[in-house]
Amino acid sequence: MTLQETLATIAKSGLPLQGKLDALKFEFDNNLAPPAAVEVLHRATDELIASGAPSRALKVGDVAPEFVLPDPDGNPVSSKALLAKGPLVVTFYRGAWCPFCNFDLSALEEARLDIESRGATLVAISQQTAPNSRKSQRLNGLGFPILGDHGGEIAARFGVRWTLPDYLREVQKALGADLTQFNGEDSWTLPMPARYVIAQDGTIAYAEVNADYTKRPEPSAIFPVLEKLGRRQVA
Template sequence: MTLQEQLDDFKTRFENGEFSFKPTRTQLDIMDRATSELIDGKAAVRALEVGELAPSFVLKDTDGRTVRSEDILARGPLVVSFYRGVWCPYSNLDLQALEASRAAIATHGAELVAISPQSPANSRMSQRQNRVGFPILSDPQGEVAVAFKVRFELPDYLVELYKGIGINLPIVNDDSSWALPMPARYVIASDRTIAYAEVSPDYTRRPDPPVLLPVLERLRTASRHRSF
């Protein structure tokens, strides 16, 4: 089953009330409204695209170690996935799919990181619950998400819904703002050029990680040619 098939299956079961939290039709309509407004506002169009230079970043992993994008790019390409948080089941399925492709990504000479606004403690929970072996980096105040132009402020009506169902982003993210990154996947070449970009204003839709492999293969082939 592809990642999108898993996401679609979860969405159907969620809307049918098959989990402990059973959303009302009104709650589902509010979630759909927020997604539609993000799509109609063309938020994803403003995000960084293929051919642009990716911003450099310095972030902490779940153990407090400093991770520098420039250090990773000195070793090869970098796959970056923006992750909403441990509270989002769609994002957790995304992490699991990335983990399933981690070895193949490494075989192509690339490294993989996820970037989330959540606190390191919550990122540790994400790693443990989803059994991922790649770093989940904490992005305080969403500064890296802003640099990639994928961060957005939640509308007030969605904030009220989240509060009502126990999703308190200021606590999860250790940040007073109510903001999230759109789900986004980037492949960054060693010279910081973006070779692949997929940004979705609909959090229930994500690209299947294996689609990254041909991109990484092209980068590896180009690197070999430059070395001759």
């Protein structure tokens, strides 16, 4: 099967998010990508894990940086304004080129009404260009915005930005993921997959950062956190 056929089959499988990601990883590693490319991708992931990068990202109890970022139509979105209405759920998104990330966004969209019913707002943050974010929103049927973080400045402030090694850049290009084209700049940086819940006072109430892009928490993992924040607000 082609990548698109594989993605369509997995999307219809009814598996939970991590089950879909595991199925995609198996197909990608064994049937879709050249073995040499798979080896490089695994090497880069292993090195990022070994570097301890996730442990240096912002954690529960830290104060989240404020931001004002453009949505794909150029409208400024302020974290301060969103937090005035309730908790804020932030997910860092690598880009339209990453099928693992797109499954993650689709799962969050499926959970969006549950998130909103608990008083929270959901946004994604990505270094990709606005046209690519519009494409991601359209193809994943999103009812929440992908905000533009040019160069990854906000990702860096959260501690989740990392720089791709040279050997990985060539493989990314060969696989059709030239970040200079997708992101509109040549820093060759990406955010690690990360999901945060920010309380209205600006403190981080939930943080999940993973150097392995094939591992993502289920969206339902944040429901108890949002419910706790809601009880705190009522009290």
